[in-house]
Each structure stands twice: as C-alpha cells, then as structure tokens.
Amino acid sequence: MTTTVAMSLYEKIGGAPAVDAAVDKFYDKVLADPRIKHFFVNTDMAKQRQHQKTFLTWAFGGQPGYNGRGMREAHKPLVDKLGLNDTHFDAVVENLATTLSELGVSDALIGEVAKIAESIRDEVLCR
Numbered sequence: 001m002t003t004t005v006a007m008s009l010y011e012k013i014g015g016a017p018a019v020d021a022a023v024d025k026f027y028d029k030v031l032a033d034p035r036i037k038h039f040f041v042n043t044d045m046a047k048q049r050q051h052q053k054t055f056l057t058w059a060f061g062g063q064p065g066y067n068g069r070g071m072r073e074a075h076k077p078l079v080d081k082l083g084l085n086d087t088h089f090d091a092v093v094e095n096l097a098t099t100l101s102e103l104g105v106s107d108a109l110i111g112e113v114a115k116i117a118e119s120i121r122d123e124v125l126c127r
C-alpha cells in the first residue's frame, strides 16, 4: 500500500519566497496587458499586491490565509459592470503561466497551476 501525503505545489515551487518573487512579475504583466488592465484602475496598489499574493498562494495550493470575500462576490461587479468573461480569465492565466515560466518553474508544474485555475473559472465568472 502506498500512502501519499502529497507535497503541495506551493511547497514544490518554493513556498512563500517563490510567491513573493512571482508577485511582482505577475502584477507588472497584468497591469501592462491591454486585454485586462482596465479591470484594475480602481483597485489600490497595496490591496492589489495582497490580492496577487493571495491569488498565487491559492493557485499553488498553499494555505489560503484568506478571509476576504468569496470569489463570486469579489468578481461580481467586474462581471456585471465591466463584462469580465472567459477571454479575460484566459489572459490572467496566460500571464501567470508566463511569469512562472520566466521564474524557471517546470511546464508540468505550470500545467498543475493552470488546472487549479480552471477549477475556479465558473465561480470567478459568476456562472
């Protein structure tokens, strides 16, 4: 019998220091991306940075340590007022994948991150 206590992706990638390294890169990319930057114009920087940390920690399967709004609630105004849709979601996942790739994370692990993101797509898009 094999008992597997799976190491989370978060641990495999390098834990908090890796998340910190990824935050700046991901943040810069998202805010520079004409497909999605307009969603963030009214979001303050400090909050945004924390958002990205929460986002990445979550995406890596680390402890959420997050007591903010649920995904549906947090993104509902973006869906209702700004038409947040699959295209935008894809762009965020793409920026995340590029960020991780640039930081030397393997394609296999990036695939796992993308899968986790997929699992929450409908919730974020309020469907």
Ligand code: HEM
Pocket: 036, 039, 040, 042, 043, 044, 051, 054, 055, 058, 068, 069, 070, 074, 075, 078, 084, 088, 089, 090, 092, 117, 120, 121, 124
């Ligand atoms: C896997 C996908 C996503 C996750 C896990 C995620 C996670 C989060 C979290 C944790 C927050 C903070 C909520 C709060 O503070 O109460 C948030 C807010 C936000 N998200 Fe996402 N997000 C995702 C996708 C997206 C996408 C695709 C966009 C737009 C392109 C987006 C734009 C925003 C914005 C603008 C806010 C701030 C809203 C505000 O200032 O009130 N998110 N998201």
